[in-house]
Amino acid sequence: MIKIVVDLMGADKPANELVSGAIKAINENKDLTVVLCAKEEVILPVLDTLTYNKEQVEIVNCTEEITNNDIPTKAFRKKPDSSLVKGLNICKNDPLAGGFVSCGSTGAVLVSSMFILGRIGEVRPCLACLLLGNDGEFLISDCGANVDCKPEQIVDFAKMGVAYMKAKGIENPRVRLLSNGAEEKKGPDAIKEAHQMLKASGLNFLGNVEGKDILASTCDVVAADGFGGNTVIKTIEGTAKALFMDLLAKAKASTSEAEALVLKKTVKELMAKYDYNTLGGANLLGVTKPVIKGHGAGEAETFYNMIKEAYALAKGNMIGIMEKLLTE
Amino acid sequence: MIKIVVDLMGADKPANELVSGAIKAINENKDLTVVLCAKEEVILPVLDTLTYNKEQVEIVNCTEEITNNDIPTKAFRKKPDSSLVKGLNICKNDPLAGGFVSCGSTGAVLVSSMFILGRIGEVRPCLACLLLGNDGEFLISDCGANVDCKPEQIVDFAKMGVAYMKAKGIENPRVRLLSNGAEEKKGPDAIKEAHQMLKASGLNFLGNVEGKDILASTCDVVAADGFGGNTVIKTIEGTAKALFMDLLAKAKASTSEAEALVLKKTVKELMAKYDYNTLGGANLLGVTKPVIKGHGAGEAETFYNMIKEAYALAKGNMIGIMEKLLTE
Structure with missing residues (x-):
């Protein structure tokens, strides 16, 4: 089983309009679990209306949101309860986590990913x-x-x-x-x-x-x-x-x-x-897990595509192959 | 009156298939003269079939051709009777010459233009x-x-x-x-x-x-x-x-x-x-006259367009404006 961590906040659209993309992805892949990072109260009402296997969904309640107004290099320290920071920490620490996707602030996603997930070697x-x-x-x-x-x-x-x-x-x-x-x-x-x-x-x-x-x-x-x-x-x-x-x-x-x-x-x-x-x-390559950053204007379908892609990269062992190539 | 020097050789197509573009240009502009550089025997039969004012055409017979097989940095010394070299010399020395156009070897056109026409200052x-x-x-x-x-x-x-x-x-x-x-x-x-x-x-x-x-x-x-x-x-x-x-x-x-x-x-x-x-x-800017280099696969219409463009640049005093801007 592969978990993909999904940051549903920080995009132009609210999480309740995006979450169906994640459900579409799990309904197509039985060994995929999505870890949904968002304000529970925003996504639960929508989830209630959708049909899916509850075992393939984990919900992480996040009370803070990092936006384009936050300074990328400071955001992850200032907002520890944001979907971006909580999601990346799960992605780092859960051995089953195979990747992270977000449509949040580009700078914040890149800086936070590098800081929290870390780089592969010195790359x-x-x-x-x-x-x-x-x-x-x-x-x-x-x-x-x-x-x-x-x-x-x-x-x-x-x-x-x-x-x-x-x-x-x-x-x-x-x-x-x-x-x-x-x-x-x-x-x-x-x-x-x-x-x-x-x-x-x-x-x-x-x-x-x-x-x-x-x-x-x-x-x-x-x-x-x-x-x-x-x-x-x-x-x-x-x-x-x-x-x-x-x-x-x-x-x-x-x-x-x-x-x-x-x-x-x-x-x-x-x-x-x-x-x-x-x-x-856009894929951030060189950090220890696959990270995909979609456009801020991303929709549910964007999340569906990103999750599928991250899942494929995890399944295909991109990180293992990359580590080998970079140290050869 | 403005003269545009036209190198009809070195392109994929022979000069006889290209010369009509130059005639089209003079037929549209009464104060334009084209200086046609090519083997006389190749273009004269075609010119005989076209209607135009003979006073707007000068023909320069050239016995050599510079091709993509010539080394750009050496070609202009080795083939002094080529259309490229003769044409550029006319462009340099004739005070009425307002520009040069060619579909010949890119390297040879650029190097020869810089060497024969010279640069504007040190640009x-x-x-x-x-x-x-x-x-x-x-x-x-x-x-x-x-x-x-x-x-x-x-x-x-x-x-x-x-x-x-x-x-x-x-x-x-x-x-x-x-x-x-x-x-x-x-x-x-x-x-x-x-x-x-x-x-x-x-x-x-x-x-x-x-x-x-x-x-x-x-x-x-x-x-x-x-x-x-x-x-x-x-x-x-x-x-x-x-x-x-x-x-x-x-x-x-x-x-x-x-x-x-x-x-x-x-x-x-x-x-x-x-x-x-x-x-x-493509325009070579920074030499002392307008030089336009068309695609090797250029046709008569390409020459027509390049001649019109060179004529407009000469008429608009591009070189004078450029000299002023570069030394300000």
């Missing part, structure tokens, strides 16, 4: 985002937690990404390095050095990838420094948004109602694919 | 790409000529971009700085320093821009180090390509012929907007 944790390419999922690691990275850090981001994809069932994940050219001599000094180190790393390294091929599914893990990775995921989001606006403008300008309908329907169907928030959230 | 030249946002054109500068940039270089990229947009008629171009967050404290050290310098530069600086807002037309010039700028333009291209593939896949899978037609037509209409090659090519 610099990174943020990894799962995206959908033409041919399935792939991971970009780092997506913005670290800038001005040393080459060895970028190699660690690659290793942590590989552990993630291995846990998801990819046997020998293909790794590429984000650069501004396909040739190994292209890129800033740190990227060129990382290229050489990746070549010698024993990972399944296939060379550089440029922004134009990121979504072409030529690899399972894109290793990047946080500045480049962040630029990629945000540019994907922005480009898709701009293109959807073009499609909707065409729909509006069209004299054919049928054409307008086709365009609007298409936008609706494709939107989620290019929103890095909907898929699985 | 590090950059590559700037014109893109279409939701609300019109904007420029990203640098797009890949320089990595590991110093903050003062990034400020120069901004200034050169501003000169470009001023020449195009934007009175007080809005400048933003590419970073991995909107806040001024976000980003690598060089970007954070560049932010402070831009604030004090006297430019119309509006702060950082993230990848997700690049196409939202919140500025006229995006200042970036070459790694970030390159990542942005290539990710835009790749995302658009992936989305177009999704639309075409939907068209293929659709059981409704009308729906499939709408989707295919839409892709066709939007494709050019997200291809940074079609708009104006």
Whole structure:
């Protein structure tokens, strides 16, 4: 049995609107237990209306909430009875706890996770985002937690990404390095050095990838420094948004109602694919348990997706694989 | 009268398939002359079939061609009778010459331009790409000529971009700085320093821009180090390509012929907007004349667009504005 700890507070929506996502997840997985961290009085009335196996739910009453107004580096000390702090402590101390998910304040989730769960060895944790390419999922690691990275850090981001994809069932994940050219001599000094180190790393390294091929599914893990990775995921989001606006403008300008309908329907169907928030959230890699941080605007479905993802990572022994790769 | 020097060789297509683009440009602008650099025997038969004012065309016979197989740093010495070298020399020495356009080898065009035309003062030249946002054109500068940039270089990229947009008629171009967050404290050290310098530069600086807002037309010039700028333009291209593939896949899978037609037509209409090659090519800024380098796969229409753009930059006195901004 695997427990996933769910921080239902700190998001834009109140916990009572989010909790059904957790119930959906346990109803699909009999060996999954969710540890729901929230104000009891807020979630109990909703839980009463749902059908599920009570043995798969633990409720942790939390009286405090950490918000975007709290200073990330101080919040976890100042609010010990918050869902974030209580949840992370359970995640750390319960041997059955396999991961933690939250849509709370990004800074607070990252700082508190690093402080409470601790890092794997001396590694610099990174943020990894799962995206959908033409041919399935792939991971970009780092997506913005670290800038001005040393080459060895970028190699660690690659290793942590590989552990993630291995846990998801990819046997020998293909790794590429984000650069501004396909040739190994292209890129800033740190990227060129990382290229050489990746070549010698024993990972399944296939060379550089440029922004134009990121979504072409030529690899399972894109290793990047946080500045480049962040630029990629945000540019994907922005480009898709701009293109959807073009499609909707065409729909509006069209004299054919049928054409307008086709365009609007298409936008609706494709939107989620290019929103890095909907898929699985951002993963904090390098701490001792899987931590997934969803968008503040996350909904019940976001929690469902994050819980499923954390469960898969725990089941696939991501942390064990990561520890091995990072110490090799 | 403004002369634009046109290097018709070194592209994937032969000069005879490209020359009509130059003729289209002069037929639209009575005070434009094109200096066509190519093998006479290749272009004369085509020119004979076209209608245009002979006084607006100068032909420079070139017996050599620089290709991607030539070493960029050596090509311009080894092939003095190439269209690239002869064209750049005319561009340098003819006081009426207002700019140079080519679809030849990128490395050779850049190196030869810097060597033959020379730089403006001590500035590090950059590559700037014109893109279409939701609300019109904007420029990203640098797009890949320089990595590991110093903050003062990034400020120069901004200034050169501003000169470009001023020449195009934007009175007080809005400048933003590419970073991995909107806040001024976000980003690598060089970007954070560049932010402070831009604030004090006297430019119309509006702060950082993230990848997700690049196409939202919140500025006229995006200042970036070459790694970030390159990542942005290539990710835009790749995302658009992936989305177009999704639309075409939907068209293929659709059981409704009308729906499939709408989707295919839409892709066709939007494709050019997200291809940074079609708009104006990449601009080499920081040399003493406007230089535009189009994609190797450029067609007659590419030359038409590049010539129009170079003509506009010459007419708008980009170089004069740039010299002033860079020495202020």
